[in-house]
Amino acid sequence: MKLFSTRDVNNKSIFKDAIFQGLAADGGLFFPESYPDMSEFIKNCHGMSFNAIAEHVVYELIKDETSKESVKRIVNNAFNFKPEIMRVSDEISILELYTGPTCAFKDYGASFLASSMEEFLGDRKEKAVILAATSGDTGSAVAKAFEGKENIEVVILYPSGKVSPLQEKQLTTIGKNIKALEVKGTFDDCQKMVKEAFGNADLCSKVNITSANSINIGRLVPQSLYYIYAYSQLKAGNEIIFTVPSGNFGNLTAGLFAKNWGLPVKQFIAATNNNKIVPEFLTTGTYSPRASVQTPSNAMDVGAPSNFERMMTMFDSNVDNFRNVLMGDFVSNEDTIKTMQRYYSERGQILDPHTAVGIFATERFLNNNKFDKNTYPIVLSTAHPGKFVEVVEDAIKVSPKLPEALSSLLTKEKISTVIGNEYSELEKFLLSNY
Numbered sequence: 001m002k003l004f005s006t007r008d009v010n011n012k013s014i015f016k017d018a019i020f021q022g023l024a025a026d027g028g029l030f031f032p033e034s035y036p037d038m039s040e041f042i043k044n045c046h047g048m049s050f051n052a053i054a055e056h057v058v059y060e061l062i063k064d065e066t067s068k069e070s071v072k073r074i075v076n077n078a079f080n081f082k083p084e085i086m087r088v089s090d091e092i093s094i095l096e097l098y099t100g101p102t103c104a105f106k107d108y109g110a111s112f113l114a115s116s117m118e119e120f121l122g123d124r125k126e127k128a129v130i131l132a133a134t135s136g137d138t139g140s141a142v143a144k145a146f147e148g149k150e151n152i153e154v155v156i157l158y159p160s161g162k163v164s165p166l167q168e169k170q171l172t173t174i175g176k177n178i179k180a181l182e183v184k185g186t187f188d189d190c191q192k193m194v195k196e197a198f199g200n201a202d203l204c205s206k207v208n209i210t211s212a213n214s215i216n217i218g219r220l221v222p223q224s225l226y227y228i229y230a231y232s233q234l235k236a237g238n239e240i241i242f243t244v245p246s247g248n249f250g251n252l253t254a255g256l257f258a259k260n261w262g263l264p265v266k267q268f269i270a271a272t273n274n275n276k277i278v279p280e281f282l283t284t285g286t287y288s289p290r291a292s293v294q295t296p297s298n299a300m301d302v303g304a305p306s307n308f309e310r311m312m313t314m315f316d317s318n319v320d321n322f323r324n325v326l327m328g329d330f331v332s333n334e335d336t337i338k339t340m341q342r343y344y345s346e347r348g349q350i351l352d353p354h355t356a357v358g359i360f361a362t363e364r365f366l367n368n369n370k371f372d373k374n375t376y377p378i379v380l381s382t383a384h385p386g387k388f389v390e391v392v393e394d395a396i397k398v399s400p401k402l403p404e405a406l407s408s409l410l411t412k413e414k415i416s417t418v419i420g421n422e423y424s425e426l427e428k429f430l431l432s433n434y
């Protein structure tokens, strides 16, 4: 998979190197030079297993770099879980992406990246330090995916007091090769500190840092797979609308890749909370990143979405090209909570706040547009409601049942290192620990 940097087309890499670089040296994000045409395969993939689709697609992408056997190992070490499609209303289905070890969609990217790194570190005899900023779910998925992996250390930065208590437990109770840095600041501060670390040549020469955030191309590729899998589960002839609850826009970018490989998608809907920078851009043509605001769907509280740069590359920086495949909508806090209440009282369905954002945006879209009965709207359900227990309890006055993987964490002791929101503090920590 030949890649170039979004900031300099001459800055090139291939998949198995790019996953260790994270960001390109010029600060850009890796982007594929071309899109293999998989439309024939996709057309005929109905009824295949998730892992069989994954093996085929990943091999198509990286067959110049590695063997079929190695792709098989990567895929099967990464995925012992798969998505499910479930109807939640007469018209809308959700794609449940929360059946992995930390009950959120980020398990797909994190597990695949961890198993790819393990596969390709094999004979490099190097130690890698994964550095990740998290608004909640990334960190826990990454921590869990890399737990106990040889020659890999993990450092997670999270904004103090701005992730749910359960998310914090997920980040801070694994121990072993996983360290949690509790930053006195916002998620954007954490993300900025991490970016600065990758841009610091001196630090990079001393510590072999690499990224596992959604900026890492190794996180995006596996996320494309479940869009194809969702299609494979439906009858031929359906016209899919995918609604993607979005923060850093990694998930959505992955869906756009799948479309570029030949997946038939009628429409993508980018659904955000009040952090509505991208929907606003789609309407006005002006992109104005700014500080994030807090909402009930906190994993999407992002004011400067990192994958916007990839989408700009994909669409030649032309807003009309975006609009041909993508529409945006943002959902207020009130509508998010009301959607959770309505689905609970009318259908007994407990939604997590992120999925609720996606469902409300989809309902509004269906109300405003006419479609025939082949239209199949699918909302990506990004997390188990048990991960956002406080918001859910507050909204519907009922406690979602926690999956065992989560409930067992509650009694474990939190271990974190508190630091300020200055890059220098992160640097000091890295230099003295690795």
Ligand SMILES: *Cc1c(COP(=O)(O)O)cnc(C)c1O
Binding pocket: 104, 105, 106, 136, 137, 138, 214, 245, 246, 247, 248, 249, 250, 251, 252, 299, 300, 354, 382, 383
């Ligand atoms: C990370 C996350 C999102 C946003 O995904 P992006 O790829 O950053 O757009 C949405 N919902 C949940 C539960 C998340 O953890």
